[in-house]
Amino acid sequence: MEHTELSDGDGFLTEEDKEAIGRRIPVKEYAKGTVLLREGEVARESYFVLKGCVRCYYIIDGEERTTAFYTENESAAALSSYARQSPSTHFMQCVEDCTLSVLTHENEQALIKEFPGFAALCRSSMEVGFGRSQDELAVYITRSPEERYQHLQDTRPELLQRIPQYHLATYLGVKPESLSRIRKRLANR
């Protein structure tokens, strides 16, 4: 998290602490197409998106299946790999040129030791992300592909403009032809 992005509603950190923490979390630029993590690698870093879009995907029987898009002010992390330092089951890639703040486990632990309030801030931010992930899973389980497309239109309309259609199709779990049909049907309403 860049220091300007640090929000701390619960007041566990002073302004000086927040600035000091912000200076200790490096911000890096990545070109479109950069693969941040490969299947089988251990995630050593977690990211916070300042600009751009990170895609999470699996390769199943030789085909890419997208499971998440992370954009501005969202955390992008392969958490089960990062938390347990075990091999990742998926890939993470920059779909656009990205500006990310990059946190390693070591840096995170050091910051928490030095600034105990940082853990409270991470906890809050993770709570929001976790809640969003629960909601997404629920939408996936309870809705049809067309309803999921409409849900994206309602909740993340900018994503539909930014993401190539073939990524969007695998994310919705349909063939690109079906996605075209869904779009046409909804446009004609």
Next chain:
Amino acid sequence: MEHTELSDGDGFLTEEDKEAIGRRIPVKEYAKGTVLLREGEVARESYFVLKGCVRCYYIIDGEERTTAFYTENESAAALSSYARQSPSTHFMQCVEDCTLSVLTHENEQALIKEFPGFAALCRSSMEVGFGRSQDELAVYITRSPEERYQHLQDTRPELLQRIPQYHLATYLGVKPESLSRIRKRLANR
């Protein structure tokens, strides 16, 4: 979390702190069938399952659609409602008699103020749960109902014994008849 359940790999809390925290988080018993949270209510509590099973479900067009089962040593919380104190979009119900430790927002904030290391512990535990939720979403997006059933068999075999078939069917996104067919097919292999 009951004090015996507190694990703190990162060493941010002393043993005395952990015991003191454990004593401050009430443990409650709930009868099978108890609804912990209803659609439209704000989640005031988050739970940690010491014994039993909590089910999360939506009602869509009059039908229940299950999106999660939480069992021993898992957190069970409607996080997007709990984190933002906004109305919940789903229900939470005890599928078995349950023993849960119950944390309110106020208690959580008070404990973090008093024991800054508690936030680090919550952060770690949330990281693991969040990672699991990401994995589940990925399984849902990338696998067929039959493959999802097999995945449950591999990763949570006890769940298949504990959960009524009609809940399991809505969780897998199939009709009960299809679930019977899947089970027969797999049994005949």
